[in-house]
Amino acid sequence: MSQNLENLKIVFIGGGNMGQALVGGLLSSDWIANNISIIDSDPAMSAKLAKQFMQCNVFTQTEAVLTLADIVVLAVKPQTMRTACEQIAAQCQASRPLIISIAAGIQISDIDGWLGGELPIVRCMPNTPALVQSGTTGLFANSEASLQQREFAQNILNSVGSTLWLEQEAMLDVVTAISGSGPAYFFYVIEAMLEAGQSLGLSAAQARQLTIDTAAGAAKLIQKSGKTPQELRRAVTSKGGTTEAAIKALKQGGMKNLFHTAITIAAQKAKQLARTNALTNSDEANSEKAE
Numbered sequence: 001m002s003q004n005l006e007n008l009k010i011v012f013i014g015g016g017n018m019g020q021a022l023v024g025g026l027l028s029s030d031w032i033a034n035n036i037s038i039i040d041s042d043p044a045m046s047a048k049l050a051k052q053f054m055q056c057n058v059f060t061q062t063e064a065v066l067t068l069a070d071i072v073v074l075a076v077k078p079q080t081m082r083t084a085c086e087q088i089a090a091q092c093q094a095s096r097p098l099i100i101s102i103a104a105g106i107q108i109s110d111i112d113g114w115l116g117g118e119l120p121i122v123r124c125m126p127n128t129p130a131l132v133q134s135g136t137t138g139l140f141a142n143s144e145a146s147l148q149q150r151e152f153a154q155n156i157l158n159s160v161g162s163t164l165w166l167e168q169e170a171m172l173d174v175v176t177a178i179s180g181s182g183p184a185y186f187f188y189v190i191e192a193m194l195e196a197g198q199s200l201g202l203s204a205a206q207a208r209q210l211t212i213d214t215a216a217g218a219a220k221l222i223q224k225s226g227k228t229p230q231e232l233r234r235a236v237t238s239k240g241g242t243t244e245a246a247i248k249a250l251k252q253g254g255m256k257n258l259f260h261t262a263i264t265i266a267a268q269k270a271k272q273l274a275r276t277n278a279l280t281n282s283d284e285a286n287s288e289k290a291e
């Protein structure tokens, strides 16, 4: 593998939402566009990608470019992952690139098996704020991945936000439940606050501005201050005041327990989906072979 990040040749398999977010992130962090290739089997998507990323190389099917790749990013839906891997297995075995998978719930052992085995693989769980370069990603590497390859993977994911290494692959289920699904929890809280604001007389636009700016401001404050959420909450909770009354109502409603239950259920679901994905992929591959 080439030593310098800027010389690396990277190929994306799948140029959907997440693939585009990562290509955009790499371009804005000064990757050489000509070193980036995207293979997307959907012709309409490929045409869109060719316009959006004019200086990158866009293809609709597996190309020779794969044999020159230092890094291959697997960015297709989990249910099509086995087929996608099997289509590129021969080239990957020839060039032995670093494989980065962003697919939810597909285990490294499955990806490695479908690609022919013994490849360096980093499995990641990004989240949708990656679309605006504010994501956060949990990463886990197999033992074939060198220190330098781990750094490359981290650099790539850092182009769309922050990153965090995990010591066990199973912890990616918890990452999925916290940060993968997490944006939806905050959107739900925002939704509830918007509805409450409107029911008390604010216009939709007023409620939106106040709620979203408060959410963004609170996130910035906790990031910049380094304080705990309890410290910051107490700082705005004066005795006998409005915040105290509101927090009391949230406590009585069991908000913390509710979040604990919801996140535990999400982590269990992530684990269960990983098993289902493995089965679905093997069913699809079997039926393709039978055709």
Ligand SMILES: NC(=O)c1ccc[n+]([C@@H]2O[C@H](COP(=O)([O-])OP(=O)(O)OC[C@H]3O[C@@H](n4cnc5c(N)ncnc54)[C@H](OP(=O)(O)O)[C@@H]3O)[C@@H](O)[C@H]2O)c1
Residues within 6 Å of the ligand: 013, 014, 015, 016, 017, 018, 019, 039, 040, 041, 042, 045, 075, 076, 077, 078, 080, 083, 084, 085, 087, 102, 103, 104, 125, 126, 127, 128, 180
């Ligand atoms: N969106 C999220 O919040 C999020 C967060 C974390 C992780 N992820 C993971 O990111 C991955 C990509 O998600 P996405 O939302 O970007 O998916 P997406 O929008 O469906 O993009 C995937 C693209 O790859 C194409 N494709 C399918 N099979 C292919 C193949 N064999 N070779 C080349 N291209 C192929 C698809 O074409 P067709 O549409 O014709 O199949 C589609 O255009 C998923 O595995 C997901 O689990 C997503």
